[in-house]
Amino acid sequence: MNSTTQARPYPNRRTLLKTAVSASIAAPLLGACVTSGGSDDSGAAAEGAPKTADNPLGVKADAPLEVVVFKGGYGDEYATRAEAQYAQKYPQAKIDHKGLQKVGEAMQPRFVAGNPPDVVDNTGAGRLDIATLVAAGQTGDLSDLLDAPALDQPGKKVRDTLLPGVVDDGTFGGKPVALNFTYTVWGLWYSKSFFAERGWQYPKTWAEMLTLCATIKKSGVAPWTYQGKYPEYLNDPLLSMAAKAGGLDLIKAVDNLEPGAWKQPGLVQAATAFAELAGKGYLLAGSEALSHTEAQAAWCQRKAAFIPCGSWLESEQKGVAPAGFDMVLGTVPAGGPSDRLPVTAVQAASSESFLVPTKATNPAGGREYLRILFSKASATAFAQANSTLPAVAGATDGLTLSSGLGSVRDAVTAAGADTFTYRFRTWYAPLAKAVDDATGELANKRISPADWSTRIQKAADALAKDTSVQKYTR
Template sequence: MSEIPETGTSLDRRRLLGRTAAAGLLAVPGVSLLSGCLGSGDDDKPDQAEGSKSDTNPLGVKEDAELEVVIFNGGLGTKYATDVHIPSYKKSFPKANVKFSQAEEISTVVQPRFAGGNPPDVVNNAGSKLMDMGALVAEGQAADLTDLFDAPSLDVSGQKVKDTLLPGTIEQGTFNGKPYVVQYAYTTFGLWYDSELFKKNSWTPPKTWADFTALLDKIKGAGMTPYAYAGANAAYYQYLVILTSAAKIGGADVLKNIDNLEPNAWKNDAVKKAAEAWAAIGAKYMNKANLGQRHTEVQLQQNQSQIAFYPSGSWLENEQAKNTPPTFKYAVTPLPSVTTSDKLPSTAIYAAAGEMYFASAKGKNVNGGKEYLRHMLSKAGARGFTELTKVATVVKGAADGLNISPGFASADEMTKAAGENVFSFRWDSWYKKLDDECRAATNELMFNGGTADKFCDRMQKVADEVKNDSSIQKFKR
């Protein structure tokens, strides 16, 4: 959750994990979420290209209809689109012109086009300035993908697209019972470090909180910053860490209750304990200068052996490829257990389908947009993506046999060790207001002496405001 931040070298996990929020898309009573320029119903749709359905064209793509694709230029880059997915689409529809562009600020570039009624056909909605997906769904801007998932796989004989995907993939892009988004990148999240540096210093990734703080003391004594994240634009890395610890302490339902806006979900004892534990890390082991720095600045410091642990998703290695010295070998470890009575084991991880892609319901080539997503979800399309980005996809077995890099191998080992103890949340991509508040509350907690009580109270207050605001569409899982 293709990840994250707003420059061309960034990735929004892409939430992974679909996380972070769009600027200016929060619901205001009586005002359309997309600038009030849109109506609803078929009258708002332009003339849309329609072709004849067949075994080789199950979605009815008009063979010579132009297709426009906009991809977020972040940590994943755009080469996977230009070198893998577009050529695959063109092979099936050689008469079609595919118009491609990239954007570092998706909402800035694309949002006005949705408001103006001329959206691109396929959008990779990611980055720190992604569009509010809940708002797009509420406005009828995202196409229902039910027929895509029911269509035959492009290259897995005898299976529908939905049969080729990892469990939970379709649900991750479902809003109130209908699928509107392909969450494509399978992102694992943990604490990243340089395995060569750790080996040199005989440092062992911790499994318990006592081992964690003892190791951070050693690292601090060696003159390094033990733990860091970028406060300027990557606070959601850290709030994901806090809530991962909360899920380990109290079980995955802690996150489900937050998603569903249950009463006092943010005040759950597990959330408070997690916030207390991480606030102590911020007070003792972090560099306050990182508050004003961006993710790329802090990640570069880790590549330069100034920082030991950095929380991130599995896009990190690819994002830093140009700045990683040959002696630096990425590895990732799960967050350590916070208490001796955690409900989930230390191997449990946050992992989810992320990096949002959708077809525009009011684009000129809706069927082509869905077909493009079918090519992305082919085994060949997914494998090509992984080879170029070092990030796995939601297509089963697409990365089998690939030995791409140390970080990719480490993330794969961590995922296998987690087994069924994998969890995620959805509230951050459902409710922009909560995401904005949690970033600010997290920075206060980690950098500015905030307390766990204040963090929990602050988040619960805003969660209640969202719940009671009839202008904001609610989602449930």
């Protein structure tokens, strides 16, 4: 579903860019956050070479290329491999690579000054708010990249090689402006070996979940923990349960800021279900104060049976999870028999967001670099190295997969067309923070499910009425 502009654009580019980093701080801590965006015209002045079968994007052979990559849990070797391949094709081009931890902090002044790099991996806790960049006209249109021939899949365009939803995830106002390299699936993680040892079966319904939690608690293990300092982790299964209850209509109502969207029965029921976890004492004591690394370490130590997280978890827990832990992802249990989506449906979206800025010096080179990065061979190498599903379809075919990555691939296969994602987190960072804060209060028994719904609806209504904020619909 492509987004379409609904309200007037932001009025002042410079003011927007100065606030882009602070706005992004309210966004999710990790790349689990689905980052995507929309665009303006791409800096055609720097193009310069005729487009041919061997050079479909018109790259000038000797034009320098600057690539900025978020050097997080995946490192940046996968990016430098693509740069090496670019250098083989264009040996006259000098490549400047920067692997950074705080992309937004480093890139904000360059966007403001009008001299951004040619490629930016806008990912990580301090990333720039993509909606702000879009409204300020700082993101280049990637349509020609998506329509270019795939590098190593004859007869296919780049867009034809991507998993469902990847193009939409990077689209604002009808224009694709970000291309996301990883494919994240959200669910509940557990140790397959631990469950087998205890004779526990993964639940398919929430009623079965509560029954299992009672059994787990009696054994002396906490049924759940979560990354309490970052309650967006708990939002993911809550919102997944709501989506299964209300279907795509519920998701669209939320994303489109419709009146009363957060008071839909599916959302209130899901909030009630997750309030039960706290009310029945099924959360590990002290989870509220845990960071993502602390909660995940406690889970790996078998102090808790379940933890909510995106599919980057296995890669992040390398060196922490003990041998034979065999972590696997399970889909969020069904809320009830009236659910509009099947239990196999999963929340999934692409992340690790690459963009070519409007004012890039070498935009054609930036898009060609992405064509190389998003090749099947590049994606396969990434999957092998990082135990993470890439956004390129078929990248894991023929590989012997780890327990976690295998379970993620199986979940996507089982879901088929029943994958879904919310867009409000990417479109409206302040609303995302309001939801996170409310869920943190809900999990700690400080507000009721009805209060949770009312509180978020108030924030959504205020945003809907704010004419200074550009709106998007799906």
